[in-house]
Structures are given as structure tokens and as C-alpha cells.
Amino acid sequence: MRVAETNAGDLLELDDIKVKLSGLQILDGVTIRVPRGLVTGLIGPNGAGKTTVFNVISGFVKQDSGSVTYEGRKLRHIKSHHLAKMGISRTLQGVGLFASLTALENVMQGGSSRLRSGILSESFAMPWTDVEQERLRVDALAALDRLGIADQAERLPSELPYPIQKRVALARALMPNPKLLLLDEPAGGVSAGDMAELSSLIRSWVPERSVLLVEHHMELVMAVCDLIWVLDAGKVIASGTPDEVRNDPAVLAAYLGEEGAA
Ligand SMILES: Nc1ncnc2c1ncn2[C@@H]1O[C@H](COP(=O)(O)OP(=O)(O)OP(=O)(O)O)[C@@H](O)[C@H]1O
Ligand SMILES: [Mg+2]
Structure with missing residues (x-):
């Protein structure tokens, strides 16, 4: 060996x-x-x-x-x-997106650790300030855009073909700017x-x-x-x-x- x-x-x-x-x-x-x-x-x-x-x-x-x-x-x-x-960021063997969140919201969730309120406290309706939320939204859209799927931002995972869901998961993993x-x-x-x-x-x-x-x-x-x-x-x-x-x-x-x- x-x-x-x-x-x-x-x-x-x-x-x-x-x-x-x-x-x-x-x-x-x-x-x-x-x-x-x-x-x-x-x-x-x-x-x-x-x-x-x-x-x-x-x-x-x-x-x-x-x-x-x-x-x-x-x-x-x-x-x-x-x-x-x-x-450290990880994608799962399947897809692992939140079914009730849009592609954009799923990707925003990937960046939520940098907010004071931390990750998914109660639900997606977290005490984020409007400014924080807007910044996350812009970054998440840019991440989707880099993966060529910005036009799918408002769709739910179930409405997307599997390869697109995989891309959403990749965009989410990139949001915290991982090493x-x-x-x-x-x-x-x-x-x-x-x-x-x-x-x-x-x-x-x-x-x-x-x-x-x-x-x-x-x-x-x-x-x-x-x-x-x-x-x-x-x-x-x-x-x-x-x-x-x-x-x-x-x-x-x-x-x-x-x-x-x-
Ligand atoms: N919680 C668990 N309890 C018992 N056995 C488990 C558990 N989780 C995984 N295993 C077993 O451990 C072994 C390794 O699983 P693992 O999922 O790490 O393999 P893998 O290399 O990722 O396989 P694949 O290529 O199919 O994804 C398998 O035999 C699996 O059945
Ligand atoms: Mg495996």
C-alpha cells in the first residue's frame, strides 16, 4: 500500500x-x-x-x-x-434542501451563520434586521447566478429538476465563504x-x-x-x-x- x-x-x-x-x-x-x-x-x-x-x-x-x-x-x-x-461547509449525499423554502431562501440560510441571530432559530422568520436580510438576499442571488440558476430563485425544490437542486445545494454551501x-x-x-x-x-x-x-x-x-x-x-x-x-x-x-x- x-x-x-x-x-x-x-x-x-x-x-x-x-x-x-x-x-x-x-x-x-x-x-x-x-x-x-x-x-x-x-x-x-x-x-x-x-x-x-x-x-x-x-x-x-x-x-x-x-x-x-x-x-x-x-x-x-x-x-x-x-x-x-x-x-467548513458540506453538501449532503442527496440534496438536503428545506422543502418549504424557495431556492433563494435555502441559499440565504447557508449564509445565516454570519448573522448575530445564528442559524435557523425558530423558523426562517428570524429576528434578522432588514439590512442584514437584504445583504444576504443579494449575496445568495449572486451565488445562484454564479451557478447559472438565478432564474430559478423563487422556485421550491420540488419544482426543480434534480441536477438544479444539486446546484442550489452547492450555492448554499458556498454562502459562508468556506475554507x-x-x-x-x-x-x-x-x-x-x-x-x-x-x-x-x-x-x-x-x-x-x-x-x-x-x-x-x-x-x-x-x-x-x-x-x-x-x-x-x-x-x-x-x-x-x-x-x-x-x-x-x-x-x-x-x-x-x-x-x-x-
Ligand atoms: N448508523 C449506522 N449504523 C450501522 N451501520 C451504519 C450506520 N451508518 C452507516 N452504516 C454502515 O456503514 C458502512 C459505511 O457507510 P457509509 O455511508 O459511510 O459508506 P459510503 O462509502 O458513503 O457508501 P456509498 O458510496 O454507498 O455512499 C455501510 O456498511 C453502512 O451500512
Ligand atoms: Mg456515502
């Missing part, structure tokens, strides 16, 4: 993370690093533990052992509602034609931001990632550049195993 060496310039490091859920060892000593200013991929067959890694980083799942270091500081109790203030973007399968449901656009969009965020990308579309992964970590059954089985990973026998075996099981 080849594992990329550690580097002092890393934004995020997971060291020997172990997680058991319902008695099953889901992550079994996962060590990965996410360098600053790069697109880092996290790939592996279904059930490998990729989303669980995101859940640990974002405080939805507490590891049994091992550490998470962000910007050189060990994070002891990760609270999901502190993520935006730490500069680190955790993207869980952003290409799910995206047509082959839109894949190139998604690639250049992701590349446009670095080096200002750092990206950790979970994705099954190998074409996209190989095109956008600088560094890739490969998980299988809760363990890192390989890491390196796209070319190194593509030709790694352990990676080929893991994916062949998946096809055999399907």
Missing part, C-alpha cells in the same frame, strides 16, 4: 480514526490528510465508509478513537453548528454533458478554498483531484495522484470486488 506522506501544509488531518456503529467496525483506523488549496478525492466502493468520514469531520458521528486536526488544532468536540464559523468544502457525491444525477461544467466549477474554487470530494464518477474524480485517498471496508487501501491510484492493484481489486458483488 502506498500512502501519501504527511505534510505541514495540511488543512485537515484525520489520524487513526475508528468508528463502530451498531456493533460494526465502520472505520478501522483511517488516516487521511487534506492539503490546503487542492482538490482531494475520497473514493471507494459502496459502503466503504466515505460518508461516515464526512460525518466524523462534521461532528454528526463521534469517533471511538483517533484525532481530527484542523488548521493545526486538534478538534475535541466537533459541533455541527460550529462548522460554518470554522470555515474547506466537503462534497458528498455532487455529480449524483448529473448528466454526462454537465460533468465537464461541474469539473471546471470545482477547479475554480482552488487554491482559495480546499475541497474534499466523495464521488463515484471516476471520470470526474480523475479530472479534478490533485490527490486521492481510497477507502475499502473502513480502511485506506491506497493514496496518491490520479495516475497512481488508477493503476494500483489494490484499488482495481476493490472495485472489481464491488462489480462481482452487484
Whole structure:
């Protein structure tokens, strides 16, 4: 197994993370690093533990052992509602938009952590001042516009095709101006034609931001990632550049195993 060496310039490091859920060892000593200013991929067959890694980083799942270091500081109790203030944003494997809010309101909600009143206090009807709300609205519209969907601002998620909903979720994740973007399968449901656009969009965020990308579309992964970590059954089985990973026998075996099981 080849594992990329550690580097002092890393934004995020997971060291020997172990997680058991319902008695099953889901992550079994996962060590990965996410360098600053790069697109880092996290790939592996279904059930490998990729989303669980995101859940640990974002405080939805507490590891049994091992550490998470962000910007050189060990994070002891990760609270999901502190993520935006730490500069970490995440998109979910599905879409995760609020069904009763318009696309614009969903994106505005992504920027609400910078308001004094914080995130979704009671409902969307929060004690925001008109000035704050107007500023958020302008920023959210600009975020939708950068993703080419400003004309969909007033629609509810249920009125939008799935790939557009995914874009709304991306716009929402960008609202807090994150240093680190955790993207869980952003290409799910995206047509082959839109894949190139998604690639250049992701590349446009670095080096200002750092990206950790979970994705099954190998074409996209190989095109956008600088560094890739490969998980299988809760363990890192390989890491390196796209070319190194593509030709790694352990990676080929893991994916062949998946096809055999399907
Ligand atoms: N709360 C839970 N309790 C028990 N098992 C769980 C729980 N959450 C996830 N798992 C199991 O952990 C394993 C890893 O799940 P995870 O969602 O992290 O995989 P993944 O790599 O993201 O897969 P996919 O590519 O299908 O999204 C799977 O076998 C899953 O069934
Ligand atoms: Mg997953």
C-alpha cells in the first residue's frame, strides 16, 4: 500500500480514526490528510465508509478513537453548528434542501451563520434586521447566478429538476465563504454533458478554498483531484495522484470486488 506522506501544509488531518456503529467496525483506523488549496478525492466502493468520514469531520458521528486536526488544532468536540464559523461547509449525499423554502431562501440560510441571530432559530422568520436580510438576499442571488440558476430563485425544490437542486445545494454551501468544502457525491444525477461544467466549477474554487470530494464518477474524480485517498471496508487501501491510484492493484481489486458483488 502506498500512502501519501504527511505534510505541514495540511488543512485537515484525520489520524487513526475508528468508528463502530451498531456493533460494526465502520472505520478501522483511517488516516487521511487534506492539503490546503487542492482538490482531494475520497473514493471507494459502496459502503466503504466515505460518508461516515464526512460525518466524523462534521461532528454528526463521534469517533471511538483517533484525532481530527484542523488548521493545526486538534478538534475535541466537533459541533455541527460550529462548522460554518470554522470555515467548513458540506453538501449532503442527496440534496438536503428545506422543502418549504424557495431556492433563494435555502441559499440565504447557508449564509445565516454570519448573522448575530445564528442559524435557523425558530423558523426562517428570524429576528434578522432588514439590512442584514437584504445583504444576504443579494449575496445568495449572486451565488445562484454564479451557478447559472438565478432564474430559478423563487422556485421550491420540488419544482426543480434534480441536477438544479444539486446546484442550489452547492450555492448554499458556498454562502459562508468556506475554507474547506466537503462534497458528498455532487455529480449524483448529473448528466454526462454537465460533468465537464461541474469539473471546471470545482477547479475554480482552488487554491482559495480546499475541497474534499466523495464521488463515484471516476471520470470526474480523475479530472479534478490533485490527490486521492481510497477507502475499502473502513480502511485506506491506497493514496496518491490520479495516475497512481488508477493503476494500483489494490484499488482495481476493490472495485472489481464491488462489480462481482452487484
Ligand atoms: N448508523 C449506522 N449504523 C450501522 N451501520 C451504519 C450506520 N451508518 C452507516 N452504516 C454502515 O456503514 C458502512 C459505511 O457507510 P457509509 O455511508 O459511510 O459508506 P459510503 O462509502 O458513503 O457508501 P456509498 O458510496 O454507498 O455512499 C455501510 O456498511 C453502512 O451500512
Ligand atoms: Mg456515502
